[in-house]
């Protein structure tokens with residue numbers, strides 16, 4: 001891996017990290033994309049920091065202060081930061097921390113990017129990832145489905161002339177519920193309305209019904225509408241397959257390592273949508289939330305886990321409805337055994353509450 005001598009730094013990062021301080025390699029994790037790019041991220045106090053993801057909890061205090069005194073390196077708790085993961089040669093996953101929404105960047109040979117999903121609350125991360133990955137521009141923004149976390153930056157990119165692609169199901173759902181969801185989700189962050197003048201729900205302007213193909217130099221993308229009878233995880237569920245590098249982007253049909261959000265969905269239909277994905281071909285797999293997955297074998301295991309989770313959860317919801325189980329019993333069950341390792345545990349109660357009340361929030 002080539003290491004650039006970043007200007008303003010007393011020595012090369014590699015020398016400092018691995019030679020001068022004789023740190024065991026395993027104790028520091030450096031984001032190789034950040035290291036290669038030499039890109040520096042402005043911080044609030046005006047000091048610029050190189051973006052490196054250190055496992056700072058593993059760094060002895062004395063070494064931390066040595067690092068700080070030698071050069072201006074920002075070491076950030078990993079859990080607070082998205083990870084820009086190179087999934088394949090031209091695909092980068094912006095993997096959200098603690099199961100937050102994943103975005104993906106597919107870089108074409110002309111330097112243009114197809115951006116898959118973006119959240120206005122995390123627009124700085126998205127812009128940073130586009131810079132880190134050396135993308136000259138965003139050629140298309142694709143929405144995997146209508147949910148706010150995946151579509152709320154449509155306004156931002158639309159203002160910059162970027163065509164936004166979404167399924168007719170996605171657009172229909174945004175037309176029906178989008179305005180109220182948008183207002184509700186932004187309520188805790190009114191400052192975003194000041195920062196982005198005119199910020200509002202923005203629908204995709206390139207629409208397809210069942211399937212379509214997007215092509216850029218070196219990139220052929222197959223978009224497939226997968227919401228069973230118009231409603232699975234969402235009403236717009238779309239998968240994206242990058243033909244040249246055999247990467248499948250599953251949107252929120254798949255969550256890995258975290259509890260899913262089911263309260264917008266139709267679980268029986270969602271199960272039907274997942275089944276064909278057991279047999280789909282890919283080399284790399286990016287879920288809507290949670291870590292990316294390498295290889296079909298592991299991918300199938302994750303799809304199966306997702307299927308079994310949803311089937312079990314749905315059966316238990318019906319037990320609550322019939323009075324055979326209490327909501328507390330079901331919540332405890334969904335956080336026990338194999339499920340006890342899953343993150344975003346708050347979703348369990350929210351999913352149950354929504355089922356019982358029928359309210360979206």
Ligand SMILES: [Zn+2]
Pocket residue numbers: 101147149150252288289
């Ligand atoms: Zn999501």
Ligand SMILES: [Zn+2]
Pocket residue numbers: 145147233234252261
């Ligand atoms: Zn979703």
